[in-house]
Amino acid sequence: MSRSLQDDPVVVTGIGAVSSLGATAESLWQGVTAGTRGIGELSLFETASHRTKLAAQVDTNALPQQFAHMSRADRFGCTATAAAAQNVPKDLLQSGRTGVFFGSSTGALFEGERFLHKLLNNEEGDLHSIVGLQNDGPGNAVAKQFRCGGPVITYSTACTSANVAIGAALDALHSGEVDVAIAGGADELCEITYAGFNSLRAIDSDPTRPFRKDRKGLLMGEGAGVLVLERRSQAIARGATVLAELVSAGRSCDANHVSAPDPEGRGAVAAINQALQEGGLSPDDITFVNAHGTGTPHNDVSESKAMNAVFGDRAKSLPITSTKSMVGHLLGAAGGIEAVLTVLSIQHRLLPATAGDTPSDPELGLDVVLHEARALPTSNVGISTNLAFGGNNAVIVLRSPRHSSPGDRAPEDNRSPEGQRSQ
Amino acid sequence: MTNGTNNQVVVTGIGCLGPFGLGIDALQQALATGVATTSDIDRSAGYHRNGSATQVAATGELDLTPWLSEDDGRRMSQFSQHAVTCARMALGHAGLAEIPSERTAVTIATAFGPGGFTERLALQVLQKGGKFASPFLFTDCVANAAAGQIAIATGARGANLTICQREAGPLLAIAQATNDLRLGRADVCLAGSVDELQPLSYAILDRFRALARPTARDGKTEELPRPFDTQRNGYLAGDGGTILVLERDQHAKARGARVLARVGDSARAFDPTAPRTGHGRDSAALAARLQERLGPQLRTVDTVISSASGARRGDALEAEILRTVLPKLPQVLAPKSVTGEFGGGTLGAAMLALIGTNFGKPQGCTQPDPNIGIELADGLIHAQHILCSAHAAGGVSSWLTFSQP
Structure with a gap:
């Protein structure tokens, strides 16, 4: 790479999302800023044998038919990518200079369950339905569908998968290995993970309440979140809209417990600090947090301790939100959709509220955005955190585009921050 | 990378x-x-x-x-x-x-x-x-x-x-x-x-x-x-x-x-022609990607730890790529014939080839495919510069070099 990272940072030029709030990033943004919960009774499989009934399930009727032959996760990934990459020239997209960096923790496990069910009944299932069964299914589906010839890699680090993938994409762009990176994640609901989290008593039987005093657990969701990343010089040269800058990433491991977070949040602190250090930032630079915020008693305590350790007294006034309260926990895709929402927060200078009616937990010592979306400053640096099974922690940092030039287009919403409060 | x-x-x-x-x-x-x-x-x-x-x-x-x-x-x-x-x-x-x-x-x-x-x-x-x-x-x-x-x-x-x-x-x-x-x-x-x-x-x-x-x-x-x-x-x-x-x-x-x-550099690429559960046909693009990333290092390779496993198309793809980037084909080993696919046996084989190890003729490989034209090496192997390759079903390829310390 001939230009320094400072001169030629990695920027976001496309976003795509599939969630229980719809098949587009726009529907997602409208939903979360309105405080809409995309939560309902599961219809994907029979819930009578499970402890809970709720989830944030994607309505596949809203998805394009183009990918209907695929598994749910593949379909989510390709739908989100189609939107994110719609303005990338075909010759660039379909080249060895475009890579796919994806996270997934389920692959096509729902379809795999249906296949196994048939086997157990001495029937043959549809082999085609499980071509994406392994965790690399969504990433491979995206690479094949959009004919990308560069590196394709899938990370499966449970709930940090997509954030890890986005960090890897950043490395590949920094090193000059690729010119375009499609980065994010896709996951689908399935019985095994639904039952598994229920077996841990980790799922709330009511809509999840992250950072609330009465929080009782998470709510599972499904979908995809995808960013198109490229170096700023290329984005400007091709006239692309720069939505945000991807500054840095950080990763760490608690090395403490297979499923519970470090009670003091030490691993999360290490990941945040690494991200800040690699981005040349101090804690004071951060203007908002899109938190992991699962709503489980342990996660929210651990994460709040990490925030307090990193930001000190400022944690009490640093706006933090959990968008999982509206779209659920997308597991391996959580980092993807939360990255999309972090970009949208930067673009619109607005942080969605954490849905719910009850007060936040004062013992957490956080400034949780409640009741309505909150206006952000003109220029922002946001972090998106994910914590996972295996003691995994992964953080990414996004900021408002810098160094405006004729190639950059202004953010879509130029209203004053005061004018952007959600109704 | x-x-x-x-x-x-x-x-x-x-x-x-x-x-x-x-x-x-x-x-x-x-x-x-x-x-x-x-x-x-x-x-x-x-x-x-x-x-x-x-x-x-x-x-x-x-x-x-x-x-x-x-x-x-x-x-x-x-x-x-x-x-x-x-x-x-x-x-x-x-x-x-x-x-x-x-x-x-x-x-x-x-x-x-x-x-x-x-x-x-x-x-x-x-x-x-x-x-x-x-x-x-x-x-x-x-x-x-x-x-x-x-x-x-x-x-x-x-x-x-x-x-x-x-x-x-x-x-x-x-x-x-x-x-x-x-x-x-x-x-x-x-x-x-x-x-x-x-x-x-x-x-x-x-x-x-x-x-x-x-x-x-x-x-x-x-x-x-x-x-x-x-x-x-x-x-x-x-x-x-x-x-x-x-x-x-x-x-x-x-x-x-x-x-x-010593770990050298790596390359990775994707072949969109690959079916979701098999190997593709665009060996030229994969070879170009490998050449672009590892070009100078390829000249010193004296041993290939191949991903060849017996897969009908996968082995042919591997051979096409090797023949493109290494016109004077060095000795080629296929340790998956012994370790099986999965479990990382090729990494162990690569370390042993650098240390110096006898590799037996794979049991099932007595009739080299004339369309491929690669006869697997055997005997004492003491490699100086190794190219490891892997081609996954679904289209992902990766390569990595190791050298003597």
Whole structure:
């Protein structure tokens, strides 16, 4: 790479999302800023044998038919990518200079369950339905569908998968290995993970309440979140809209417990600090947090301790939100959709509220955005955190585009921050 | 991944297990015979069709107690047990009694994750109902369970990554670890591959026609992996684990470590012509990508640790690429004929080729495919510069170089 990272940072030029709030990033943004919960009774499989009934399930009727032959996760990934990459020239997209960096923790496990069910009944299932069964299914589906010839890699680090993938994409762009990176994640609901989290008593039987005093657990969701990343010089040269800058990433491991977070949040602190250090930032630079915020008693305590350790007294006034309260926990895709929402927060200078009616937990010592979306400053640096099974922690940092030039287009919403409060 | 040699990464230890047994010496002995240790796949669950493949290179019952207490083992899947065993074995081999916790990363590749726990959990849920799911099974059935358990067992608090990219995973894991070391994010990384193959995964691979089927030769009908052979018809599925200790060169030097190999650069690419469960046809694009990334290093390669496994199209793709980028083809080895596919056996074979090892003629490879024109090397191999290659079903390719210290 001939230009320094400072001169030629990695920027976001496309976003795509599939969630229980719809098949587009726009529907997602409208939903979360309105405080809409995309939560309902599961219809994907029979819930009578499970402890809970709720989830944030994607309505596949809203998805394009183009990918209907695929598994749910593949379909989510390709739908989100189609939107994110719609303005990338075909010759660039379909080249060895475009890579796919994806996270997934389920692959096509729902379809795999249906296949196994048939086997157990001495029937043959549809082999085609499980071509994406392994965790690399969504990433491979995206690479094949959009004919990308560069590196394709899938990370499966449970709930940090997509954030890890986005960090890897950043490395590949920094090193000059690729010119375009499609980065994010896709996951689908399935019985095994639904039952598994229920077996841990980790799922709330009511809509999840992250950072609330009465929080009782998470709510599972499904979908995809995808960013198109490229170096700023290329984005400007091709006239692309720069939505945000991807500054840095950080990763760490608690090395403490297979499923519970470090009670003091030490691993999360290490990941945040690494991200800040690699981005040349101090804690004071951060203007908002899109938190992991699962709503489980342990996660929210651990994460709040990490925030307090990193930001000190400022944690009490640093706006933090959990968008999982509206779209659920997308597991391996959580980092993807939360990255999309972090970009949208930067673009619109607005942080969605954490849905719910009850007060936040004062013992957490956080400034949780409640009741309505909150206006952000003109220029922002946001972090998106994910914590996972295996003691995994992964953080990414996004900021408002810098160094405006004729190639950059202004953010879509130029209203004053005061004018952007959600109704 | 990062190119350049000013921030070198070296291999200082290896831990491995598989159908050949425990440790690098057991692998060395197996490679010398050229014969895979196989057994009949367990068909009792009824997943298998008539006429399906029958042989598996499965890791048998092993005494792991030198690396894993029985109490710790009981809390883990076989997948995690094997991962922790390989990691501790590798650290012992590297002479690293204590690791720098905050500066030690873990990067593990796996194709199937903890197959045994996942299958048991699936049966609980699908046959009895969701309320019968075991939390014990669930917490250790995620793909990154092995990497997480390694971190808990060793205290490695750096980045903890799990890569799922089928046959390309092991090389991608080493490349990822090398990149993180070069960027100064860690001083030590435990990197490699672990897999646990269960009858259900085997039955599905067989339905996709991935596995070797019986073929008649010299009056005998045998089910063998036949890399680059005219009668190749699939690979031998296997499992096991291989974990390398990678260190920043200065870290290894500072502690006076023995260096087994120097890690070179890597390349990776995707072939969109590949079917979702097979190999593609655009060898020219893949070769161009390899040439672009590793061009100068390719000139010094004297040994190829090939991913050839007996896959009909996969082996042909591999040969086309090698012939394009290495017109004067060096000696080529195909260790998957002994270790089976999955479990990272190629990483162990690469280290042994650098150390100097006898490689036996693979049992099933007596009739080289004239359309491929590669006859596998055998005898004493003492490589100076190695190119490792991997081509995964679904289209992902990866390459990596290792050199003498």
